[in-house]
Amino acid sequence: MKSDSLAIKQRYDRIAPYFDGFQAIMEGFFYRRWRKKLWTKVNGIHILEIGVGTGKNFDFYPVDAQITAIDFSPAMLKQAEHKKIRKAVTVTLNLMDVQSLCYADNTFDVVIASFVFCSVASPQKGLKELYRVCRPGGQILLLEQVVSSKPLFAKVMNIINPVMRVVMGANINRNTIKIIKSCGFSFVRIDADSSDIFKLIEAGK
Ligand SMILES: C[S@@+](CC[C@H](N)C(=O)[O-])C[C@H]1O[C@@H](n2cnc3c(N)ncnc32)[C@H](O)[C@@H]1O
Numbered sequence: 001m002k003s004d005s006l007a008i009k010q011r012y013d014r015i016a017p018y019f020d021g022f023q024a025i026m027e028g029f030f031y032r033r034w035r036k037k038l039w040t041k042v043n044g045i046h047i048l049e050i051g052v053g054t055g056k057n058f059d060f061y062p063v064d065a066q067i068t069a070i071d072f073s074p075a076m077l078k079q080a081e082h083k084k085i086r087k088a089v090t091v092t093l094n095l096m097d098v099q100s101l102c103y104a105d106n107t108f109d110v111v112i113a114s115f116v117f118c119s120v121a122s123p124q125k126g127l128k129e130l131y132r133v134c135r136p137g138g139q140i141l142l143l144e145q146v147v148s149s150k151p152l153f154a155k156v157m158n159i160i161n162p163v164m165r166v167v168m169g170a171n172i173n174r175n176t177i178k179i180i181k182s183c184g185f186s187f188v189r190i191d192a193d194s195s196d197i198f199k200l201i202e203a204g205k
Pocket of ligand 1: 076
């Protein structure tokens with residue numbers, strides 16, 4: 001594993017036991033509502049969740065779906081394993097790097113991720129893997145925190161980014177929409193309810 005990916009993985013390994021606690025306020029006031037909206041857009045049975053983390057999306061998994069979820073941090077995956085048992089969720093959890101997925105081309109109806117591509121060392125590489133494993137006509141659904149379109153706010157995000165990267169493992173200053181648009185998807189749509197920095201994105205293959 002390349003050293004930048006290794007450093008990110010180690011950060012998530014370190015914060016995994018505290019991750020849900022760190023995010024509890026934002027989760028309650030904000031993220032949960034967006035997760036619900038993200039998962040109501042799912043249209044398909046074979047689903048791959050990328051960067052499952054501690055399993056915060058488990059509550060929104062469609063009951064009749066066949067879901068596989070991956071993460072490259074063993075400690076985050078361990079939290080997800082505990083939550084899977086506690087909540088009796090049916091999901092196959094695999095330790096894997098999104099930049100090099102071990103699935104055949106065109107495998108999944110839906111590939112979905114929340115708040116992941118701000119952390120992935122090479123988001124382009126990861127997004128191209130999402131494209132590869134999604135079947136033609138399938139859906140890529142993403143919830144992402146991106147850099148603000150307001151120059152002053154973007155400047156502040158750039159300044160505090162190094163701290164956020166160390167504390168939360170995430171880059172808050174990425175232009176992820178631009179990156180997604182460069183990865184060959186047949187369309188990229190931003191949900192109209194998206195805010196300046198939180199985007200619900202649907203892309204197609
Ligand atoms: C900010 S957390 C979000 C977790 C979860 N999706 C959520 O909504 O709470 C980012 C997650 O992406 C994972 N991640 C980062 N880079 C990855 C990579 N290259 N391959 C797989 N997982 C990765 C991290 O380990 C972490 O669990």
